[in-house]
Amino acid sequence: MRVPFFTPDISESEIQEVVDCLRSGWLTTGPRTKQFEERFAEYVGAKYAVALNSCTAALHLALEAIGIERGDLVLVPTFTFAATAEVVRYFDAIPVFVDAEPTTLCMDPEATERCLTALQRGDKVPGLPSEHGPVKAMIPVHYGGQMVDVDRFRALAQRFDIALLEDAAHTLPAYCRSNAGAPWRSAGSTADITCFSFYANKCITTGEGGMAVTDRQDLADRMRVMSLHGMSKDAWKRFTASGSWYYEIVAPGFKYNLTDIAAAIGLKQLERANALWQERRRVASALSEGLLDVPEIELPVELSDRQHSWHLFPIRLRLEKLGIDRAAFIEELKAAGIGSSVHWMPLHMHPYYVDTYGYSAEDFPVAAAAWPRLVSLPIFPLMTAEQCGIVVDVVKDIVRRHPRR
Numbered sequence: 420m421r422v423p424f425f426t427p428d429i430s431e432s433e434i435q436e437v438v439d440c441l442r443s444g445w446l447t448t449g450p451r452t453k454q455f456e457e458r459f460a461e462y463v464g465a466k467y468a469v470a471l472n473s474c475t476a477a478l479h480l481a482l483e484a485i486g487i488e489r490g491d492l493v494l495v496p497t498f499t500f501a502a503t504a505e506v507v508r509y510f511d512a513i514p515v516f517v518d519a520e521p522t523t524l525c526m527d528p529e530a531t532e533r534c535l536t537a538l539q540r541g542d543k544v545p546g547l548p549s550e551h552g553p554v555k556a557m558i559p560v561h562y563g564g565q566m567v568d569v570d571r572f573r574a575l576a577q578r579f580d581i582a583l584l585e586d587a588a589h590t591l592p593a594y595c596r597s598n599a600g601a602p603w604r605s606a607g608s609t610a611d612i613t614c615f616s617f618y619a620n621k622c623i624t625t626g627e628g629g630m631a632v633t634d635r636q637d638l639a640d641r642m643r644v645m646s647l648h649g650m651s652k653d654a655w656k657r658f659t660a661s662g663s664w665y666y667e668i669v670a671p672g673f674k675y676n677l678t679d680i681a682a683a684i685g686l687k688q689l690e691r692a693n694a695l696w697q698e699r700r701r702v703a704s705a706l707s708e709g710l711l712d713v714p715e716i717e718l719p720v721e722l723s724d725r726q727h728s729w730h731l732f733p734i735r736l737r738l739e740k741l742g743i744d745r746a747a748f749i750e751e752l753k754a755a756g757i758g759s760s761v762h763w764m765p766l767h768m769h770p771y772y773v774d775t776y777g778y779s780a781e782d783f784p785v786a787a788a789a790w791p792r793l794v795s796l797p798i799f800p801l802m803t804a805e806q807c808g809i810v811v812d813v814v815k816d817i818v819r820r821h822p823r824r
């Protein structure tokens with residue numbers, strides 16, 4: 420591969436910290452995890468952070484903490500990764516899909532408002548079974564690393580009295596502001612609970628890992644207890660000098676805690692988060708500038724009141740101008756030694772959701788129309804200027820060789 424889709428950027432400092440952790444004799448959740456939580460909370464501007472072994476676990480515990488029950492409705496973008504909706508199904512609750520907004524492909528606040536209003540009135544909503552409970556929450560996703568219109572989602576959450584959980588798996592860091600004069604706000608400081616991912620190819624990584632952050636102590640406490648078997652607070656300390664041998668099970672919890680080995684990687688990655696972000700921004704600029712004048716391609720845009728984390732660089736092919744489809748385009752990239760991916764096939768088009776809720780592709784026209792056009796190009800901190808140039812040249816070459824006839 421001349422340009423892989425992604426390679427993680429692990430420095431000597433992460434390696435040394437893992438070695439130190441291994442030598443310390445404390446491998447599972449312990450002092451490094453505590454420190455990682457404290458520093459992470461400070462970095463994103465939240466009061467509490469709970470380190471977990473995935474973002475999926477964080478989303479699950481977030482829904483549990485706000486009291487999701489069987490039959491409840493949770494609004495979720497159709498244009499997201501499996502995890503955002505599957506966690507709703509863990510409760511036998513119902514994910515209600517919402518279409519994407521055409522410019523950013525984030526969950527559309529207007530479509531969300533229409534959906535909430537229709538549910539309130541008892542009007543028909545695609546996919547909704549005849550028997551269901553109340554709407555309890557929504558989980559907008561900061562697609563690719565660009566934050567959703569947080570102000571509008573907060574206003575909707577307040578007006579309809581539902582919880583706002585954010586799937587921030589693609590951000591670290593990312594910022595938004597209400598207008599040009601307003602202060603920047605970090606992802607992690609704008610929702611009831613925000614969930615981050617440290618999966619291998621996310622903005623910072625611990626191999627596998629996640630974090631749930633909140634300003635509410637009750638939610639943080641509940642997530643912490645449920646992350647470790649429902650054991651009463653700080654059960655992990657029970658084997659340390661300051662801890663006690665005594666614990667109580669207060670609920671049938673889960674096993675979602677992060678190891679100190681993973682936290683060791685996370686601590687050093689977090690120290691480098693801004694530097695890694697600068698590198699991704701460099702790559703995004705190089706690709707954007709290089710592909711600016713290619714009419715067959717629609718580039719991702721950074722809105723003026725956002726700071727994009729550039730986890731992904733998804734382009735949309737203008738198929739009406741091309742003689743090949745997306746699959747052939749990806750084959751051409753591969754033949755030229757360039758890795759790529761697709762984020763995503765909308766969830767309402769996957770067999771499980773079609774079979775369970777009877778969705779059809781046209782229910783969400785923006786997401787359905789975007790899907791066959793999407794290709795995520797490589798973007799990662801270690802991507803060299805030369806590799807950026809290769810991607811630009813190859814994309815231009817493919818487009819030139821395959822005009823619409």
Ligand SMILES: *Cc1c(COP(=O)(O)O)cnc(C)c1O
Pocket residue numbers: 472473474475476499500502503560586588589615616617618628629
């Ligand atoms: C990666 C991802 C997740 C899941 O993260 P894990 O840490 O792998 O559980 C959730 N939502 C989105 C949008 C993602 O891209």
